[in-house]
Amino acid sequence: MIDIENLTRKFDDFTAVDNLTFHINEREVFGFLGPNGAGKTTTMRMLSCLISKTSGEAKIAGYDISDEADSKKIRKIIGLLPENVGLYDDLTAYKNLDFYAKLYECSISQRKENIEYFLKLLGLWDKREVLVGTFSKGMKQKLAITRALIHDPQILFLDEPTANLDP
Numbered sequence: 001m002i003d004i005e006n007l008t009r010k011f012d013d014f015t016a017v018d019n020l021t022f023h024i025n026e027r028e029v030f031g032f033l034g035p036n037g038a039g040k041t042t043t044m045r046m047l048s049c050l051i052s053k054t055s056g057e058a059k060i061a062g063y064d065i066s067d068e069a070d071s072k073k074i075r076k077i078i079g080l081l082p083e084n085v086g087l088y089d090d091l092t093a094y095k096n097l098d099f100y101a102k103l104y105e106c107s108i109s110q111r112k113e114n115i116e117y118f119l120k121l122l123g124l125w126d127k128r129e130v131l132v133g134t135f136s137k138g139m140k141q142k143l144a145i146t147r148a149l150i151h152d153p154q155i156l157f158l159d160e161p162t163a164n165l166d167p
């Protein structure tokens, strides 16, 4: 499902990801661990087609991250919880999710159903009409987790998913 061979990313002379190779199967939960600055976020950004690779190969569900047409298909089938949540502070929780779900071209029924399901699951349904700018860090993290799931992705990338969450 995720096949990476010698994936490398340089920023000028600095090598942030150095010849990374691994394979992840369908239905597998893969923990990607390393010290601060090891290159985890950089790897996830390459696999999510947010930044380019310097060399090596990476395929997501058979699609090549460095092929422009393939990268659009990859974006459709992945969900991403980024390191920085990047939500709209002056929209409500509900409107944030509805906005992103529209970008993913979810149908009205899928949007309604998933927003309600995940907000209830994470205990934010009562806060759905509240502006996100007033949310605590953990509440924003939960909302960003919901956003990553809103379009029923086949693959989920979670960068520091437990950050700011209570036990």
Ligand SMILES: Nc1ncnc2c1ncn2[C@@H]1O[C@H](COP(=O)(O)OP(=O)(O)OP(=O)(O)O)[C@@H](O)[C@H]1O
Residues within 6 Å of the ligand: 011, 014, 015, 016, 034, 035, 036, 037, 038, 039, 040, 041, 042, 043
């Ligand atoms: N845009 C950039 N320009 C220059 N250097 C960068 C850039 N992005 C990342 N780096 C460098 O690449 C290295 C890996 O960073 P990255 O954010 O991938 O680490 P990480 O494993 O996610 O760390 P953390 O656990 O702290 O989140 C770091 O030394 C960082 O400074």
Ligand SMILES: [Mg+2]
Residues within 6 Å of the ligand: 040, 041, 042, 083, 159
């Ligand atoms: Mg990181």
